[in-house]
Amino acid sequence: MNTEPHRTPDTPNSTGPELDFDVAVIGGGPSGATAANDLARAGRKVLLVDREGRIKPCGGAVPPILLREFDVPESLLEAKVTGARMIAPSGKSVDMDIGGFVGMVDRESFDAWLRRRAEDSGATFIRGEFTGLDRDDDGTLRVDLKDRNDEDAPRSIRVGMVIGADGANSRITREHLRGSQRIPHVFAYHEIVASPDEGENADFDPERCDVYYQGRISPDFYGWVFPHGKHTSIGTGTAKKGWSLRQATADLRESAGLENAELVRKEGAPIPLKTLKRWDNGKDIVVTGDAAGAVAPSSGEGIYYAMNSGRQCALAVDRALETGDARNLALARKAFMKAHGKVFFILGIMQYFWYTSDLLRERFVKICEDPDVQKLTWDSYMNKKLERKKPMAHVRIFFKDLAHLVGLAPR
Numbered sequence: 222m223n224t225e226p227h228r229t230p231d232t233p234n235s236t237g238p239e240l241d242f243d244v245a246v247i248g249g250g251p252s253g254a255t256a257a258n259d260l261a262r263a264g265r266k267v268l269l270v271d272r273e274g275r276i277k278p279c280g281g282a283v284p285p286i287l288l289r290e291f292d293v294p295e296s297l298l299e300a301k302v303t304g305a306r307m308i309a310p311s312g313k314s315v316d317m318d319i320g321g322f323v324g325m326v327d328r329e330s331f332d333a334w335l336r337r338r339a340e341d342s343g344a345t346f347i348r349g350e351f352t353g354l355d356r357d358d359d360g361t362l363r364v365d366l367k368d369r370n371d372e373d374a375p376r377s378i379r380v381g382m383v384i385g386a387d388g389a390n391s392r393i394t395r396e397h398l399r400g401s402q403r404i405p406h407v408f409a410y411h412e413i414v415a416s417p418d419e420g421e422n423a424d425f426d427p428e429r430c431d432v433y434y435q436g437r438i439s440p441d442f443y444g445w446v447f448p449h450g451k452h453t454s455i456g457t458g459t460a461k462k463g464w465s466l467r468q469a470t471a472d473l474r475e476s477a478g479l480e481n482a483e484l485v486r487k488e489g490a491p492i493p494l495k496t497l498k499r500w501d502n503g504k505d506i507v508v509t510g511d512a513a514g515a516v517a518p519s520s521g522e523g524i525y526y527a528m529n530s531g532r533q534c535a536l537a538v539d540r541a542l543e544t545g546d547a548r549n550l551a552l553a554r555k556a557f558m559k560a561h562g563k564v565f566f567i568l569g570i571m572q573y574f575w576y577t578s579d580l581l582r583e584r585f586v587k588i589c590e591d592p593d594v595q596k597l598t599w600d601s602y603m604n605k606k607l608e609r610k611k612p613m614a615h616v617r618i619f620f621k622d623l624a625h626l627v628g629l630a631p632r
Contacts, residue, residue, distance in 0.1 A: 242268040244538055245364045245380040246344075247351045247393060250277065251524050252510025253386030254335035255291065255531035256538075261343040263539050268378060269344045270351050270366055271336060276329050277388075278411040278488040279523070280447040280454050282430065283324045284603050287525045291532075297331055298324040299450040304429040308476075309586035310436060310579035316429075317595050321603055323430070325449045326524070349376075354383065354397060354506075362505055381542065382505045384534050389491040391512035397502055404497060404514050407442050407521065410466035410489040411456025412474070414482035416448055422478045425453075433457075433473060434575075434582040440464065441576050442521070444473045452485055458492060458521065492521050494572070496558070496565060500534070501550035509534040515557060518565055519572035525605060526561065533557045564601065 246257040249271025257269040282302070287293060301322040307315045340346045349368040356362060357379070364378045385393030389406060417425050426448075433444035444457040455477065457469050466489065474480045493514040501507040509515065515530035516523040530553070537553035558565075575585040588594055 239361070239379065240381055241378045242266045242345070242380045243542060244268070244382045244384060245270065245362075245378065246384045246386055247364070248386030248388060248510070248512070249273070249336045249339075249346070250332055250386060250388070250510060250527065251335055252512075252515070252527035252531035252534075253384065254332065254339050255528045256384050256386065256509060256535040257344040258335070258339040258342050259532055259535035260539060261339060263535070265539065265542065267339070267344040268364070268380065269336065269339055269346045270349055270364070271346070272350050272369070273333075273348050276332075276486070276488050277490050278409045278454075278456055279328050280411075280430075280445050280456070281326045281328060281331075281449055281524075282447060282522065283326055283524050284605065285321060285324065286603060286605055287528065288324065291528050295324070297326055297334060299327050299452070300325040300427060300448050302428055302430050302448065304426070306426075306429055306431045307586045307589045308431060308433045308435065309583045310434065311583055313583075313586065315586055315589040317589060317599070319599050319603075320596070321599070323602075325447060327449055327452065347376075351387065351392070354393065382507070382538050384531075384538060385506065385508035385512045386510045386531065387512055389493050389511040391508060393506065394497070394508050394512050397506050398497070398499060398508065399502065404493050404495040405460060406491040406493050407458040407460045408466065408489065409442075409456060409458035409492050409521065410470060410487070411445075411454050412470055412487045413449075413452050413454055413485040414474070414479055415485060416451055416453045417479070417482065424478050431477065433476070434586055436579045436582065438469050438473055441572075443576075444469065446473065446477045446479070453479065453482070455479060460494075492516055492523065494518050494521070495569075497554075499551075500554040501537075501547075503550070504547050505550075507534050507537060507550045507553055509553070513554070517568050519568035519576070529560070529605075530557050561605070564606070 243265040244260055245268040246253045247270050249269055257267050261267045302325055303319050303322050305317045347368055349366045352365045354362060362380050362383055364380055367375050385391055387393055431446040438444035439457045439459045440461050442458040447454045455470060455474055457466060493511055493516050496514040500513045509530045510527040513530055515526045533553040533556045537550050541547050541549040575581050
């Protein structure tokens with residue numbers, strides 16, 4: 222995207238006297254705030270709406286490539302993790318050296334910083350509740366909202382286009398993307414607790430993420446213990462109705478020796494596990510982040526993919542406004558899937574096979590002992606692309622996976 226300001230008289234479909242904003246972004250999480258920032262930097266007149274005060278349950282892990290791609294300062298990191306421990310149903314564990322670091326952020330402060338940056342770039346931020354989209358007789362979109370600074374005066378704002386970044390239960394997706402399929406979700410829950418002091422808990426490492434692949438914690442997902450400096454995120458998720466996530470998290474806290482840690486806050490929310498087949502309405506609406514299902518299957522990783530999808534939506538919207546051709550909105554999903562579709566496909570297969578029973582979870586953790594698996598896993602995670610420099614390593618991993626899957630590998 223060209224970051225030089227557009228000159229309004231020369232730009233097709235730019236803000237005229239009949240529009241309040243070129244673009245309204247509904248939702249100020251990582252995806253929406255990134256889209257708003259990019260469009261504002263490109264000279265578009267942008268409205269960013271977020272109700273604030275609600276924090277998504279999230280492990281908070283971000284790869285170094287996120288800091289580089291999105292110009293995020295390391296000062297926002299609460300901690301740097303250099304290792305990971307995978308814990309099998311039997312209690313056996315595998316320690317993995319990341320070969321670098323994974324940054325850990327607190328979503329409350331991280332998301333707020335992204336919104337402030339969008340404001341500093343020129344976006345107008347309204348702290349309020351989105352109540353719906355309407356159209357005038359001429360077809361122009363109206364964004365209806367309640368401004369928290371003046372809740373007695375509902376506002377209706379005319380905009381050229383809308384980016385829906387309103388989360389996994391997106392109202393915009395549900396009401397305005399015709400034929401949008403219901404995508405599978407896990408419901409995630411976590412508790413933020415005070416991290417133990419040094420020497421207080423021998424099993425706790427402030428530079429290590431612990432991942433529990435145990436059916437007692439989740440029948441189809443995993444549990445996590447992710448350190449964030451002075452705080453630690455402990456949580457899990459499942460798509461199984463009736464599963465007690467609170468009890469599972471309590472069991473997880475006990476396993477980690479953190480059952481008596483001070484509770485700071487707790488949150489729950491759905492996480493999509495499949496990308497929507499279409500992100501736009503072909504006219505003036507496009508969705509991004511959780512609203513588009515831009516979350517990695519198997520891991521539920523969302524922050525990097527949210528910001529990347531937000532950037533792709535900003536590029537597509539800017540192009541559509543520049544050319545007057547709404548077909549350009551489809552470029553957002555096309556570009557995102559070109560970059561990440563193969564990884565999402567592989568992670569989807571992984572969840573389908575390895576998360577279905579404790580027997581397979583045990584074998585999966587065993588696979589994590591393999592140096593090829595560790596190297597390729599963390600290279601791919603850190604760089605957000607499949608590592609292709611060692612094709613024979615992929616071949617070896619394929620046959621090892623097959624051996625473990627059919628039970629032929631040594632235990």
